[in-house]
Structures are given as C-alpha cells and as structure tokens.
Amino acid sequence: MSKHEHGFRDLETRLDELRSRQLFRTRRIVESPQGREIVVDGRSLLNFSSNDYLGLASDPRIAEAFQEGIQTWGTGSGASHLISGHTAAHHALEEELADFVERPRALLFGSGYAANVGVINALLSIGDQVFEDRLNHASLLDGGWISRADFQWFEHCDMDQLQCLVAQGTDRPCRRLIVSDGIFSMDGDKCRLDELIEIAHNTDSWLQIDDAHGIGVHGDHGKGTVDPVSYTTEDVPVLIGTLGKAFGTAGAFVAGEEALIETLIQRSRNYIFTTAMPAALACATSRSLEIVLHESWRRARLTVLVKRFQEGIRSLGLPMPQSHSPIQPLVLGETETTLSVAHSLEAQGCFVVPIRPPTVPVDTSRLRITFTAAHSEGDVDRLLEALNTACVE
Ligand SMILES: *Cc1c(COP(=O)(O)O)cnc(C)c1O
Numbered sequence: 001m002s003k004h005e006h007g008f009r010d011l012e013t014r015l016d017e018l019r020s021r022q023l024f025r026t027r028r029i030v031e032s033p034q035g036r037e038i039v040v041d042g043r044s045l046l047n048f049s050s051n052d053y054l055g056l057a058s059d060p061r062i063a064e065a066f067q068e069g070i071q072t073w074g075t076g077s078g079a080s081h082l083i084s085g086h087t088a089a090h091h092a093l094e095e096e097l098a099d100f101v102e103r104p105r106a107l108l109f110g111s112g113y114a115a116n117v118g119v120i121n122a123l124l125s126i127g128d129q130v131f132e133d134r135l136n137h138a139s140l141l142d143g144g145w146i147s148r149a150d151f152q153w154f155e156h157c158d159m160d161q162l163q164c165l166v167a168q169g170t171d172r173p174c175r176r177l178i179v180s181d182g183i184f185s186m187d188g189d190k191c192r193l194d195e196l197i198e199i200a201h202n203t204d205s206w207l208q209i210d211d212a213h214g215i216g217v218h219g220d221h222g223k224g225t226v227d228p229v230s231y232t233t234e235d236v237p238v239l240i241g242t243l244g245k246a247f248g249t250a251g252a253f254v255a256g257e258e259a260l261i262e263t264l265i266q267r268s269r270n271y272i273f274t275t276a277m278p279a280a281l282a283c284a285t286s287r288s289l290e291i292v293l294h295e296s297w298r299r300a301r302l303t304v305l306v307k308r309f310q311e312g313i314r315s316l317g318l319p320m321p322q323s324h325s326p327i328q329p330l331v332l333g334e335t336e337t338t339l340s341v342a343h344s345l346e347a348q349g350c351f352v353v354p355i356r357p358p359t360v361p362v363d364t365s366r367l368r369i370t371f372t373a374a375h376s377e378g379d380v381d382r383l384l385e386a387l388n389t390a391c392v393e
Pocket of ligand 1: 110111112113114116137139181185210212213242243244251252
C-alpha cells in the first residue's frame with residue numbers, strides 16, 4: 001500500500017517506530033515553581049535543565065510587578081498590537097529594551113519562535129537568498145524555509161564555506177540574509193561574530209543574530225553576544241532577544257533601525273495576526289530588565305560555577321564541553337547511553353534532561369547541563385559526584 005492510501009491511519013505505527021528507536025518523547029510534570037530545585041513526580045530534584053540562567057523565573061520582585069500589572073491592566077490584552085492591544089506598558093518596555101541594547105528601536109513579539117519566523121518572512125521572498133548555520137535553532141531554519149528564499153546551509157561555524165556560498169551569488173540583484181544563533185542552544189558555543197560581520201559587509205548581505213542564550217548572560221551588563229560597546233546596529237542589523245530565558249518572563253524582541261522595525265509592523269504576519277502579550281507581562285519584564293542590568297553578581301556567579309564544573313569534568317576524564325556559557329553539554333553519542341546516564345542522575349537527585357535527535361544531529365545525543373545563578377558551588381559538586389557514579393564507576 002502506498003503512503004497515500006494509509007491516510008492518517010498509520011499514526012500509531014509511526015509512534016511505535018519512535019518508541020522502538022528510543023526517540024519517543026514524554027513531558028515530565030513539574031509540581032513546583034522553576035528554580036534551583038524542582039519537584040518532579042513528587043520528588044525534589046536539583047534542576048540542571050532550565051534556561052533560567054539568572055535565576056529570575058521565580059523572583060518575587062518580578063512577580064510583584066506582574067501582580068501590579070494585572071491590577072492596572074487586567075489579564076488579557078484583548079487584541080493585536082495593530083488593533084487595540086498595544087498599551088503604554090508594551091510601548092514603555094519596547095523603549096527600555098531599545099535603550100538596553102543601544103539600538104534605535106525594539107519591537108515585542110509573543111515568543112522567540114514567532115519573532116524568528118516573522119522577521120525572516122517579512123524580509124525575504126522568492127528570489128532572495130538566506131544562509132544558515134547548520135546548528136541554528138529550529139525557528140530560524142523554519143523561518144528561512146517558509147520565506148521561499150533560496151536556502152543554503154553552511155557547516156557549523158564554517159566561515160570559509162559561508163564566504164564561498166555567499167560570494168557565488170553576489171552578481172544577482174537580490175536580498176541576502178546571513179542568520180546565526182549568537183550562542184548555540186544545544187552546544188553553548190559562540191558564533192564567529194567578527195567573521196560573520198565581515199562576510200556580510202563584503203557581500204552586501206544583512207546579518208541576523210538570535211541571542212536567545214546570550215542576552216542577559218554575556219557581557220558586563222548582560223547586553224549579550226552583540227555587545228553595543230563593540231558592535232553597531234549596522235554591523236548586525238537584526239538582533240533577536242528572548243525574554244523567557246535569562247529574563248525569567250516570556251516573549252521576545254527584535255531590535256534594529258527604525259526602517260526595520262516599521263517594516264516588521266507593516267509586514268510581519270507573526271506580529272500582525274496575533275494577540276499582544278498581556279500588558280502585565282510587559283510590566284514584569286520591565287522590572288526584570290532593571291534587575292538584569294544591575295545585578296552583575298548573577299553573571300559573576302555563573303562564571304564561577306562553569307569554571308568549577310569544567311575543572312571537575314576534566315578530573316573525571318569525561319568529554320570536555322567546548323563552551324564557556326552556562327550551557328555545558330556532555331555529548332555521549334548514543335541515545336541509549338545518554339538515556340541511562342540521565343536516569344542514573346535522576347535516581348541520585350539531579351534532573352538533567354537527555355537531548356537526542358532530531359533536536360541534535362544523529363550520534364550526538366547528550367546531556368544538556370545548564371547552570372543558573374540560583375545554583376551554589378555545592379550543587380555543582382553534587383552533580384559531579386552523581387556523574388562520577390553514573391559514567392565513571
Ligand atoms: C529558545 C529559543 C528560541 C525560541 O524562543 P521562545 O521565546 O522560547 O519561543 C529561539 N531561538 C533560540 C536560539 C532559542 O534557544
């Protein structure tokens with residue numbers, strides 16, 4: 001029988017296939033707020049699987065701003081930004097975010113996923129070109145595909161290949177966009193920003209950097225991978241930041257020149273045809289932004305924790321993560337091994353979620369360990385001991 005004749009009747013077969021390859025995913029039900037410890041299946045576990053890098057997702061000051069926001073604005077925004085949903089609270093947050101990244105304007109989106117797909121589609125169409133790092137986040141890849149521009153991969157951080165690919169088409173009169181994560185989400189390594197900027201500049205291309213894991217975390221004031229002290233808006237015309245990770249709330253923003261932001265307001269379908277985030281959430285994020293800017297000790301703590309972890313990994317003889325960020329992947333390769341190590345860690349009180357294909361390439365299943373400013377050095381030691389038991393002994 002051809003696939004066509006099956007219709008949807010083969011759904012169960014396909015699910016079984018995932019189960020048999022150990023690629024079937026299940027959701028763990030968390031029974032506590034996000035934090036250093038979370039309660040899963042009734043057990044309290046040390047949590048090394050969040051993107052709450054600065055430990056702000058349960059910060060009482062942000063919660064208070066959220067509650068005050070609800071008192072002032074209610075719960076729902078009621079409409080999209082272009083109808084009646086764009087409140088003074090949203091507008092103020094956009095101005096604060098633009099000031100934070102030192103760019104002319106910023107525009108709020110409901111999520112990082114929506115922002116990436118929405119921006120690429122507003123900028124590119126048939127006949128244009130988009131170049132993406134092979135390990136870019138799914139939302140950047142989806143944005144590129146959906147845009148119908150000519151889509152080309154380059155191998156992870158391979159700047160020579162990118163240079164060749166872009167140079168091949170420069171005689172064509174079209175728009176060219178180079179797209180990269182700032183910090184790669186599953187590996188924690190940094191893009192080669194200086195080279196990306198140079199290639200974009202020399203080939204009259206635009207550069208879009210998605211700094212979901214860098215914003216709030218990198219640089220003295222948490223301004224991220226594209227620190228305005230070193231890089232101008234012209235160097236990186238399209239900057240994406242997300243608010244659900246280091247900022248501890250939800251949503252995302254795009255920051256750039258006036259003409260970029262106006263173009264998105266006029267043309268980005270993911271901006272236009274969706275309800276604005278609750279105004280109270282914008283109030284909460286405004287409070288978070290102040291904390292991110294001023295509490296540098298949170299970033300300093302992350303540096304200490306990562307250093308301690310890497311020293312421990314070295315002495316255990318485990319594969320050293322090639323990352324200086326709070327994302328410290330332990331690439332174990334086989335899915336089965338990765339699952340069993342994760343299982344052992346959990347039995348020992350450490351929650352580390354295994355990441356397998358298709359989220360990461362085949363044969364690179366890993367434990368994606370993340371640290372947050374809520375962790376202590378003792379927590380790192382506990383994780384190292386558990387890893388010693390799970391992997392070495
Ligand atoms: C998490 C993430 C996103 C998606 O952001 P959401 O706000 O969670 O939708 C986009 N890009 C990267 C690199 C991410 O890690």
